[in-house]
Amino acid sequence: MKYHIWTMGCQMNVADSMRLASELERLGYRAADTPDEADVLVVNTCVVRQSAEDKAYGRLMALKGLKEQHPDKIIGLMGCLVGRKMPSPLAGRFPWVDVFMPPATPEPLIDLLIGRGLADEERSLRDALQDGDLLLPERERGKLVATYVNAMQGCSQGCAYCIVPYRRGPERSRPMDVILAEARSLVEQGVKEITLLGQIIDRYGRDLGSGPDLADLLRAVHEIPGLIRLRFLTSHPLWVDDRLLDAVAELPKVCEHIEVPVQAGDDEILARMKRGYTADDYRRLVEKIRARIPDVAIHTDVIVGFPGETEQQFMRTYELLAELRLDKVHIARYSPRPQTLSARKMPDDVPPEEKERRRKALDDLQSQIAAEINSALLGRQLEVLVEGKKKNRWYGRTRTNKLVFFEDDSRDWRGRLTTVEITWAGPWSLIGKV
Numbered sequence: 009m010k011y012h013i014w015t016m017g018c019q020m021n022v023a024d025s026m027r028l029a030s031e032l033e034r035l036g037y038r039a040a041d042t043p044d045e046a047d048v049l050v051v052n053t054c055v056v057r058q059s060a061e062d063k064a065y066g067r068l069m070a071l072k073g074l075k076e077q078h079p080d081k082i083i084g085l086m087g088c089l090v091g092r093k094m095p096s097p098l099a100g101r102f103p104w105v106d107v108f109m110p111p112a113t114p115e116p117l118i119d120l121l122i123g124r125g126l127a128d129e130e131r132s133l134r135d136a137l138q139d140g141d142l143l144l145p146e147r148e149r150g151k152l153v154a155t156y157v158n159a160m161q162g163c164s165q166g167c168a169y170c171i172v173p174y175r176r177g178p179e180r181s182r183p184m185d186v187i188l189a190e191a192r193s194l195v196e197q198g199v200k201e202i203t204l205l206g207q208i209i210d211r212y213g214r215d216l217g218s219g220p221d222l223a224d225l226l227r228a229v230h231e232i233p234g235l236i237r238l239r240f241l242t243s244h245p246l247w248v249d250d251r252l253l254d255a256v257a258e259l260p261k262v263c264e265h266i267e268v269p270v271q272a273g274d275d276e277i278l279a280r281m282k283r284g285y286t287a288d289d290y291r292r293l294v295e296k297i298r299a300r301i302p303d304v305a306i307h308t309d310v311i312v313g314f315p316g317e318t319e320q321q322f323m324r325t326y327e328l329l330a331e332l333r334l335d336k337v338h339i340a341r342y343s344p345r346p347q348t349l350s351a352r353k354m355p356d357d358v359p360p361e362e363k364e365r366r367r368k369a370l371d372d373l374q375s376q377i378a379a380e381i382n383s384a385l386l387g388r389q390l391e392v393l394v395e396g397k398k399k400n401r402w403y404g405r406t407r408t409n410k411l412v413f414f415e416d417d418s419r420d421w422r423g424r425l426t427t428v429e430i431t432w433a434g435p436w437s438l439i440g441k442v
């Protein structure tokens with residue numbers, strides 16, 4: 009029996025799809041080479057913006073035809089489009105979907121397959137695994153180099169524009185021993201780099217009372233033999249503290265890479281977004297991170313065209329990014345989402361063409377900054393963890409998460425750490441020689 013999973017959205021969905029694949033592999037299922045061959049098809053969805061939601065509907069409509077031709081195929085819908093309400097109110101709208109799964113919840117599909125007798129004898133494998141262990145798809149075992157582990161579920165921050173808390177529920181930290189078991193099982197299957205995930209990863213443990221925090225979690229995962237690198241995302245500016253920065257600075261496996269979204273550079277917009285900090289707070293944070301962690305790469309997210317954003321307010325975001333010169337900026341055009349405070353109370357009054365103009369202005373600025381930052385790396389020797397090969401070129405990442413390509417046929421580089429001398433630098437990638 010074969011399965012295929014389409015994964016849309018963020019790294020959290022990638023991790024959730026991996027957990028689902030792991031459960032299916034335990035039932036004896038294997039990943040299909042092409043979707044056509046699959047007996048079980050799952051769409052793991054994102055709704056962070058309307059465009060993402062539309063993409064999920066597009067995929068679902070394509071699966072409607074398939075289900076009519078092959079009624080025996082099992083169609084699953086998972087993730088943030090489904091949300092947490094069960095039985096799913098979407099069932100009436102998409103009658104060709106056999107099973108609905110909330111984010112990070114593969115159980116409904118697994119129960120359906122077992123209930124219909126569609127799990128084969130390899131299910132016994134399940135008993136051989138410890139709770140919390142994660143079984144990589146057969147074709148990725150020993151090959152997958154870098155992957156994600158969810159350290160937290162949900163979010164309770166309630167930023168005015170954001171649908172995530174409504175679909176993923178309140179913040180819940182996973183117990184440290186469960187995260188460690190998952191990380192260890194991945195390393196045993198060949199993984200060399202782990203990124204710990206949470207919507208506000210720097211709040212790890214704060215919902216567990218006086219338990220461990222993110223610095224403790226990093227220190228514990230750091231001890232796993234065979235693990236080479238460790239990252240974490242996403243940080244919220246309010247919760248990055250000295251203990252965390254000390255852990256990043258002191259632990260050799262923890263990479264100098266922090267993702268800390270600013271969202272806007274204007275204080276009034278930040279207040280209406282309910283972010284809880286000012287542009288100056290963010291400036292000071294960047295200064296502090298750079299002082300404590302030399303050569304750190306800082307990534308951020310920005311939303312343009314938030315309700316009521318004037319040209320002047322937008323320019324404050326532009327100027328902040330021009331001043332801080334961060335390594336990577338993910339720019340999104342504001343999209344009103346159901347249930348959120350901004351969608352309910354604030355008219356979406358920046359026209360689409362104007363949102364696009366602002367997006368493009370930031371994109372041009374950031375391309376120039378990234379090209380300048382990267383060209384300073386020309387001639388430098390950087391440590392690269394090689395992840396795989398594409399069209400004759402090996403590719404991997406630096407500790408600061410920059411993508412590096414090189415050509416070399418002398419050996420199989422996958423999963424190895426090597427030093428690459430940079431010979432070409434563009435805004436989005438580097439080329440070098442080993």
Ligand code: SAM
Pocket residue numbers: 018056057169170171172206207208242243244269271309310311340341342343344345
């Ligand atoms: N928890 C992280 C944070 O605090 O930024 C990430 C949340 S969200 C899954 C990822 C990014 O999507 C956000 O950083 C934000 O820039 C963007 N985003 C969220 N809601 C949006 C909306 N309604 N319109 C446009 N972009 C949005």
Ligand code: SF4
Pocket residue numbers: 163164165166167170171172173207208244
């Ligand atoms: Fe959404 Fe804000 Fe939570 Fe991030 S911190 S997931 S933007 S509510």
Ligand code: F3S
Pocket residue numbers: 016017018019020021053054055056087088172175176
């Ligand atoms: Fe999308 Fe859900 Fe992630 S809405 S961005 S898949 S948390």
